[in-house]
Each structure stands twice: as structure tokens, then as C-alpha cells.
Amino acid sequence: MSIPTLDIYPLPTEAELPKPRVPWTFDPNRAALLIHDMQRYFLDFYGEEFGELVDNIAQLRKLDLPTFYTAQPPKQSPDERGLLSDRWGPGIQDREDIVAPLAPASSDVVLTKHRYSAFHRTDLAERLAAAGRDQLIITGVYAHIGITATALDAFSHGIETFVIADAIADFGRGRHVAALEHLSATCAVVTTLNRLLDSGFGLADVRAQVLALLDEPADDDENLIDAGLDSIRVMGLIEDWKERGHNVTFADLAADPTIRGFHAALEAAR
């Protein structure tokens, strides 16, 4: 009836990602982050801290995306819980707060969740539309239940969904990997934390970002200072990359002030 006793497990790796079926690419200007049901009640079933899961979700906050949480209310009546009671019993009674390392910031939105999907009886779809966000990065628990229901619902709302394989968790590793395959086969890009954080930092991305700052084109190995890239613009690049989770210093970039050198410095700062 209730959620079983669970064990923490090593989260899936990049090598275990399912084959992609959709061509969507993450765009930090289009995306929002969803931290799904990371309440102490649901994490308690693992019997110990799921450190890898919590740490990986915390890292995604570096992207500084509009961030939404879902949280189920405690002590719901049978009427409020509907059929959830038939499957899961009385449900959450206490410890409904979000685990401390992921506590919402004042700028975050916490949605009260009533059923498996985060869209059910919430204004998540309206809020995403109002924020001009048509991509959703989904993290949290549990992969084969609320994560899957929410991702399928996002798909139906026309939202490109990215499920982070090592920032979600399930009743067990086998179920987790099976959920990833189902998500990839039906409604989402299934990726990893590092792949997402590295999005936008390929050589082509760095080339485009740097050339946009120059009056004239420059080759990948051309000295950018000689090509007119001034220190103010370099500091602007550093700030933008820092906000997106990549800390490089002015000295790192000055060591090899070329497009290829900037990309190498970003790779080293991963």
C-alpha cells in the first residue's frame, strides 16, 4: 500500500542514457527548472541521505533558471487525496518541507501538488507561458511516477522537456533506468547534469559568443586581443560563464587569448 523501504543507489551515468528520439537542444533563455517533490517525507523512505541526488540538483541551480518546486500538502482528507489513497494509503502526514540543501529561495515558486503530474490543478503551464519558458528541466522523485507523469503532461502542453538522469531517483536502479527509456521513447530528452551544464560551451558555442563581440571575424587560433576584444568584454564573458556554472578567471583566458584557448579554459573549469 504505502511507499516501500528504499535503498539509495549509484545514479545512472552518461553511458547508460537511452537513445535520443527528439532533436531538442537546451537553451537557458527558454528553460525553467522543476524540483519535483523533494520533500523530506519522500526522501525519508531511502533510510539515509541521498547525497548524490541532492548535490546534483543543487548544482543545477547554478544555471539560475526560473525555478519551480512541487510539494504535496500534509494530512489530506480522503476526498482531497482521491484515488491516491487506494494506491498509497493516507500519504504524507508531516515532514512535508523541502530537504534543507534545496530549500526554495524567495524568488522560486512552490506549487502545491495534488496528483502525480505537477500540472494537475496547478498554474504551472500558465506561469511558464507568462515567463516565456517553453523548456522544462525536470529533477526530483520518483522517476516512474511523478517525474514521468509530469514529463508526459509537459509534452502535451507543448513544452520541450529535459529529464536529468542523475538528478532524479526512483524505487530502485532498475526501475530508474526503465523510466529513462520510457521518457526518451515518449516525451523527453534524457540527459545528465554535466551534459546540461556543458550545453552552450562547445567550441562552436564559444566561437559564436566571441565573434558576436568583434567587429571583424577571427579564426579560432587568432589572438583576440589583437582582433579588438577588450578587457571589459572579456569580463562580460567571464560573468556570463560564471552564471552558467563555469568559473574561469581573466588569467585563464589571457594565457591563450584565442577562441580555441577560451574553449579549452572552459573545459578545464568543468
Ligand SMILES: O=C(O)C1=CC=C[C@H](O)[C@H]1O
Ligand atoms: O502517497 C502519495 O501521495 C504518493 C506516493 C508515491 C508517489 C506518488 O506520486 C505520491 O502521490
Ligand SMILES: CC(=O)C(=O)O
Ligand atoms: C514523489 C511523488 O509524489 C511522485 O513521484 O509523484
